[in-house]
Amino acid sequence: MSYLKEEEWVYISNMIYKLNLETDERMKRLDFLRDLRTLIPYTGASFYLGDAASSTSPLVHPVGIDIPDGKFEEYEQYYYKMGYASRFYPLVSSIILRQEDIASDEQRKFSEYYNQYLKGIDYTLDTYFANLSGILGEVALSRKKELGPFKERELFIMKILEPHITNRLYLMKLANKNNNPLNNDALQNEYNLTYREMQILNLVLQGKRNIEIADSFDLSESTVKKHLSNVFHKCKVKNRLQLIDLVMKKKHL
16 A cells, blocks of 8 residues: 555655755755655754764754754753663664654653753654664654644655665765865874864864854854864964964874
8 A cells, every 4th residue: 555646756756866966965954854844744854964973962963944043952962862762872774763652641741851852842753864884864853733743654755765865874974984174083082172173173174164164063153163262272272274284284294
């Protein structure tokens, strides 16, 4: 028995095709979420990339549609450890979950994660993309009560899309590993830089301005300035030019 109409299959095929066209990974994920809303209505949606080596959350670099300000930072800094999917880490294969599938109404009633972080959200559908290399990303969809719970048909749609997204995220991971302008564990350890500070340092080396860095990680510009100030302090430099000069010297030692 098929859950989908012919035109929906065509729409999904076009979504998969578009995954292979867009070169801007941030725009690729935002376009995917916008297209997905036609098939699976939602109140809010986010698309994270995975990084098992992150010193904070294994889900990083989020983009979102109709996500309240500050939610991404709250998750990365505190709530990711409370999410019901954390019990499955480390992931070596993709999983698709509705919150009601693994957490009862009674469990959610007394959970800080549901009562604080997911306050006002009645239903969620999360797809975690992973393979033997580790977690690659997550698409999280949320709904308020008026839209109703996520149906089997909508899980079926995510099951169709999952292997294609997993493949694209894995190829992206390999490309980033090969082309990363700074992937230096020795430098990170020498100056005790956090994962986020290394991310920002990478973009500084690419000539990005604070506002561009903020957009890349969905942070406020003031948060980027704070991280960058910490990098300057740890590396004992006063400005961007001195920081870049230091890194270039370290790379050629």
